[in-house]
Amino acid sequence: MDHRKSGYGAMFLAILSTILFLFPIYWMFATSIKPMSDLFASPPHLIPRDVTFAAYLENVFKNPYILGYIGNSFLIACGTMVVTLLLAAPAAYALTRLNLRGKGLILILLLASQMLPNIMLAMPFFILFSKLGLLNSFLGLIIANTTVSLPFAVLVLRPFFLSIPSVLDDAAAIDGCNKWTTFWRVILPLIKPGMLTVGAFCFLFGWGDFLFAMLLTTEESIRPLTLGLYKFIGQYGTQWNNLMAVATVAAIPIVIIFITLQKYIVSGLTSGAVKD
Amino acid sequence: MQQPEVRTMGQKTMGIKSVKTKGIRSWSSYLFVLPGLGFLVFFMFFPIAYNFWLSVKDVKVTNLNGEQHFVGFANYATIFKDELFTISLTNSIIFTGLSILFQFVIGFALALFFNKRFPGRDIMRSLMLLAWLMPIVITATLFKWMLAGDYGVFNYLLQTLGVIQQPVSWLTEADTSLYGTILANIWIGIPFNMIILLSGLQSLPDHLYEAAKLDGASRFQQFVHITLPLMRPTILVLLMLGVIYTFKVFDLIFIMTGGGPVNASFVLPLYAYQLSFITFDFSLGATVASIMFLILIALSAVYLWMLRKEEQTL
Structure with a gap:
């Protein structure tokens, strides 16, 4: 095949389709830097003519609530990530390495738990948490999000553990490691890429959660940015530049994580989520 | 030790x-x-x-801490007779079916395309994944704006292309609201389908294609007789996961249309939500959630059965 020639033609087509596909994300940002009057221009300005950052100034920097929402989102997302990794890493290790009875059953249960509708979990959580005093608490939201991310995390981490030869475990044992120190000092450092992948996904799960936050909290001081954005939809109606500014801010951590960890995210997705 | x-x-x-x-x-x-x-x-x-x-009980907000009774399958009978159940089940099936169909076909086309070698391929491939990673609330708000009747950019596009003459209020008209949400969901799902199918394609052995080429097989013949059969396991898993994830979608529809207008985009998760958290009929809400769960279990049983059959024929 004439790789060179068709290569550049294909590249051109690929750039075109990528731009077309990502147009909505561009449109989100473009809308956020337009003045209100330009939103209703007909035909719409595909490239903003008057650029203003007023929507950001107004809604993000001058609005004390938004900073609170952002802080809450970070707390919930990081909490979900830490709790999930702490629970998932040893479990995934044990499921690949150690002599366990009922390994197959546990794996099937993990797969099955991925198909639970969140709404099916939310109602029992609501009743359970109201009895445990966990409504309106970060801990409650972190627990709820972890139930969703934990099975996923174990399933994605498993292939990473499998890829490390068990000779290493034996060598560590000869050097006097017990099972915990083998896991903690020898194996865990080796699956750093896996932990990064899973950590990134858990953060994204926690950051994006809407349903649990809506149903398990009532106080604005606990609620994350996703609910803040939802509240703005009700308040602002068609002030799309303001809404898109908040949406863009909510998207920024996702974009940053994505750019820094994209290699891990793509490989984690393909290696663990499906083939297993 | x-x-x-x-x-x-x-x-x-x-x-x-x-x-x-x-x-x-x-x-x-x-x-x-x-x-x-x-x-x-x-x-x-x-x-x-x-x-x-x-x-199987009769728990409402009024007797949450009071006397509760065992009612057998009475709640299931109530739900099955409810018109809203039929509406939301139908909408759920349409939403899931159309979303999966388009996500898969477009995702597959892109995967075949991105399977070629060209400069910048990997960057563009993963850039697309951004759509899948966006929090649903953002995507929902964004598409609400793009599909807005008066100044939405989607109407402008369609009018420029001559597809429609008058602007359509996609999300506030009963005929179109469900399809507006489906459009957004297709956009979200395409990159996931593409990435999974692409990794499947990349693991196919080259020599089969070289042999086929020597035998004079056309591109299309290669696709039908080599690519599709070898990709079957990946395709099955992907479709199954797609159905499960799509059937559960709540946030997107809740934010874009709230199930409206007049239940035109009302789906099963919204139905369960309404019963449990709006009218506080906890038992009825739990019944709908349980029905959804049973449907998903049945689907995955079919999937496991298909997978086993697959292994036997190989």
């Missing part, structure tokens, strides 16, 4: 010791799984059981 000691022992003692250590080994191994498993059992399997338990 026992292992180094065991290794220095003689033959006979080693045999005895290892039986003993095996017991200890598996016991302490459970400690690794126990925290995670305990968490899952408590916070995941308990809710499932609780749902089913609630679905």
